[in-house]
Amino acid sequence: MTDTQLDTGSPQQQRKRRWVLIGITALFLIGSALYAVYAALVLSKREYTDNAYVGGNVVTLTAQVTGNVVAISADETQQVQAGAELIKLDPVDAEVALAQAEAKLGSVVRQLREQYTGLSQYEATVVLRRKELIRAQDDFARRQPLAADQTLPLEEVAHAQQTVQTAESALSVAEKQLETARAGLQGVTIEQHPNVLAAKADFIQAWIAARRNAVLAPVSGYIGKRSVQVGTHVVPGTALMTIIPVDQLWVDANFKESELRNIRVGQPVTLEADAYGGKIEYHGKVLGLSPGTGSAFSLLPAQNATGNWIKVVQRVPVRIALDPQELRAHPLRVGLSMLATADTHDTSGQMLGAPAPANPAYITQAPTVPMKQADEAARSIIAKQLAKG
Template sequence: MTTENQPANAVKTANNKKRNTVLAGITVLFIAAGAAYAVYYQAVLSKIQETDNAYVGGNLVNLSSQVTGTVTEIRADDTQMVQAGAPLVTLDAADADVALAQADAKLGAAVRRQRQRYADVGQYGATVALRQLELKSAEDDLARRLPLAADHTISSEEVAHARQAVNNARAAVAVAMKQEQAAQASVAGVDVSHHPDVLAAKADYQAAWLAARRNTIVAPVSGYIARRAVQVGARATPGTALLSIVPLDQLWVDANFKESELRNIRVGQPATVEADMYGNKVEFHGKVVGLSAGTGSAFSLLPAQNASGNWIKVVQRLPVRIALDTAELRAHPLRIGLSTTVKVDISKTDGPVLGAAMPQQPVYQTAALSQPLQQATTAADTIITRNLH
């Protein structure tokens, strides 16, 4: 029986050796894979900070009217591209035209009033000269009567009347001189066209002129129309949003990293962004430009009150701003609010933690809303000249 079991034992021994060899190989393979992953993690993954809690952000420029008026025209709608300075909404110009005509008339009336005041100065001067002649005549008359009164040729009552006439003439001269000084005080040092009253009326005319031009509401920036709320016939008032314009060349990504992931994130570190809209076929390149000054919960409408009795620690997230390459944005446009996955290369940590100081030049600006004020000034000067003659 022992002889019969020897071949079976030999086979079993051979199988055990084979199994042990396979298990050893698998063990070595797992160890090698673990070592390779450890090397890969240390060399690559540990240098990358990744989050999929990231969304595209951008400027949402709200367009509103600077004057009150009724909407008569809307020249652009949602999803349409507009250029800076393009007219988008037109208001009824009747009220503005009437206000401009009133300002025209008031400016002309102000000039004519000042012309009259300047003329009154000369009239008061002539009145002073007349009152001085009357005083001289009264003094001469009193001088003639005094010797006669001494000889009792005339009565003392006549002398008293002559004295009273001199006093009245002196008072009249004083009143006339005060009136002349008051008239001169209102016009001294300036001509009619530069008198404060005329300049105030001129400013009112310029304001009315600008209001008339602002009945046409233009796009302050180039971009795409979004959230149009204005309707034809609606009453537009200053400050009420009519529509929004999104400049798709001024987009960024706000990546919300956990507070435990921010240790090695620095300003200036390169980052790659994958948008769910394009998948892994398109990769955007950018860099970290700053970290928010507070977490999302701290800036929420109702911040958490952690001083309550029932407290549960929640991992906070801090928005990290990623600037995107404008050329890549032109090739593959994004939209505000799209989901993305952000990977930040944290291999170099020599950059600053806080953002840079504000630049000397404006970050954003527009010349589309500027008005040719010189034209209004020229029109007002024409009105002044017309009423001076």
């Protein structure tokens, strides 16, 4: 090998190569410094997890009365509105019970009306017995002087005295009967009598049960799972189907315990759904942090004080609210996987969660029975029976 072959270049080329290497090294150092600054100012103020899932209210529709299913008006994946009739039970038994309750209420009103009418009869009987006693006392008073003069036989005077005693006994019986009748009726009208109120309550209960044969949707949403079939005999509490309101969704992000140091309520969170492949970005905020780890609420909590112990990093669920407008534009489903990145620059918020609001967070009026109509129906029966009297 000659000296010409060992020559790596002219001095000018060597200097040029040296400056290129210096430039590359400088660029690398500057990039490393910028990345270090970016990591310190930005990345250190973010917490990321792919252990996040969409959550929501899963409303279970249950039966309130006993009956056989005769019609089902909605199936899985279909949308329903609050108040819509989804399931209908056989109304025969409920209608028979309602008719019996109506007859019982009318019968109780009639019986009490007769008792109130009998009360005036007892009062008239007392007045009559008092007059008879006064007349018997007067007769006995007139005969006593004549008996002393032996004008009248003693036997007739004795009969007059017995008549007084009989009248006193009859008056006492009549007064006791009047007292007994008044004890159950005095001071209360027929409409407010306890027997009428009890029969009225039974009628209202039967009236409500008859209307609960139509099972209504408590919320608007989509049918998630239907477990009832036509002809099934259901009892109160039987789960019939589930409804998921897709406008009441959130994200539960399970951050590691080492990532919770700077997470606070109210911090902004950006989210991506695997269902949209990262093309759609959601913007939410932290609602609160669970007071315990996921393992603490599991069916079989870990017993770390027994046997050999291996430390496992725990995760804490963090509830994240979603933007309703973004949710309407790009619907999600319960259980979908999400990627969550929390911005932890602002650490002035609470570490757990806000107090519960004074007003209910969720409310429905759909399955509420109109009690006013039931009361009016009972009053109509009572008034009809009183009018017949």
